[in-house]
Amino acid sequence: MFCRHLRLKTLPEVWTFARMNAHKLASLQNVTSFPHKKAQSLVxxxxxxxxxxxRSVNRSDFRLFDPSVEDMLRAEKLFLSSPSHHIDYYTSAERMDHAPDLKQPEVCFIGRSNVGKSSLIKALFSLTPEVEVRVSKTPGHTKKMNFFRVGRSFTIVDMPGYGHRAPKDFVDIVEPYLFTRTNLVRTFLLVDGSVGLQPADRIALEMCEETRRPYVIVLTKMDKGGPRTQLLNLLSVHKVIKSETTSCFPQPFLISSLNFWGIYLLRCFVAHITGAVQLTNTAQS
Ligand SMILES: Nc1nc2c(ncn2[C@@H]2O[C@H](COP(=O)(O)OP(=O)(O)OP(=O)(O)O)[C@@H](O)[C@H]2O)c(=O)[nH]1
Ligand SMILES: [Mg+2]
Incomplete structure (x- = not known):
């Protein structure tokens, strides 16, 4: 067994903290003024x-992408809209041949319905709340590919989910996009960190492998399920990445969109892989 007993905040505590501090948590600039331990756990x-x-578990894969706080602050600026750097919802597409002809690098977020794709994108854009990203408790909410432009730097695409209540034509929408979109630089495959890899996630993983394009696994809802479950899920995802994939980035990213865990790191990763921010710290992707 790899995990020892631990106690983190219980869920109601986390919710209260997140609700009280939502405006502060949106920005790493604010978080750097938090007590050191709190800031570290958020970032x-x-x-x-x-x-x-x-002790026997090698930690290095979990810290492959390890930018400095300064790098993350530079990346954060890209997520702030300004007259010279406009962030907006651009368009939606029901099929690949309706996808907009945008040349800038693109990243997309895929995963089971209800895994938290739209919530994650909403958290990434929390510094620009006028950008409307719709989330819902009801699975199958996002029915089309939604394109969000981040100035001329990159585009973020929110995808419909697979599995429960997925759009009937899910495969027709998503597969051609993943295989043929020329400016797609990274796919983020979201897996619910509180329940771990499900059979439908394994199918998505195989699809990502078949594309032979780089992708990254993100574990969502890391505020749920309890630390022991989260740890076991993380280790089993990591094992699958190591032993069964060739195009997946070895480091799974850990996220809670509810309380902003990992959002600052992911902003920096997106800025880095799209070429919008050069890191001063050595990092891999
Ligand atoms: N506790 C917790 N709940 C979350 C988190 N992220 C999303 N949720 C909840 O999960 C539900 C689904 O979130 P969405 O972001 O709409 O999920 P989605 O993957 O876009 O779903 P579809 O569009 O239906 O494919 C909502 O009730 C969110 O509030 C998280 O980090 N923690
Ligand atoms: Mg959605």
């Missing part, structure tokens, strides 16, 4: 779990 969620990993 590097792996730090919350790491002390409970057995």
């Amino acid at each position: 590097y969620p792996f730090n919350n779990i790491e002390p409970y990993l057995d």
Whole structure:
């Protein structure tokens, strides 16, 4: 067994903290004024779990992308809309041949319905709340590919989910996009970190492998399920990445859109892989 017993905040505590601090949490600039331990746990969620990993587990894969706070602050600026750097919802597309002809690098978010794709994109854009990203408790809410432009730097695409209540033509919408979109630089495959890899996620993983394009796994809802479950789910995802994939980035990203864990790191990763921010710290992708 890799995890020792641990106690983190219970869910109601987390919700209260998130609700009270939502406006502050949106910005890393504010978070840097928090007590050091709190700031570290928000920025590097792996730090919350790491002390409970057995000593024999090699940590290096979990910190491959390890930018400095300064790099993350530079990346954060890209998520602030301004007259010279306009962030907006651009358009939706029901099929690949309706996708907009945008040349800038693109990243997309895929995953089971209800896994938290739209919530994650909403958290990324929380510094520009006028950008409307619709989330819903009801699975199958996002029915089309929604394109959000981040100035001329990159585009973020919110995808419909697969699995429960997915659009009937899900495969027809998503597969051609993943295989043929020329400016797609990274696919983010979201997996619910509180329940772990499900059979439908494995099918999506195979689809990502078949595209032979780089992709990244993001574990969502890391505020749910309890640390022991989260840790076991993280380790089993990591094992699958190591042993069954060739195009997946070895480091799974840990996220809670509810309380902003990992959002700052992911903003920086997106800015980095799209070429919008050069890191001063050595990092891999
Ligand atoms: N606790 C918790 N709930 C979350 C988190 N992210 C999303 N949710 C909740 O999960 C539900 C689904 O969120 P969405 O972001 O709409 O999920 P989606 O993947 O876009 O779903 P579809 O559009 O239906 O494919 C909503 O009730 C969210 O509030 C999270 O980090 N923590
Ligand atoms: Mg959605």
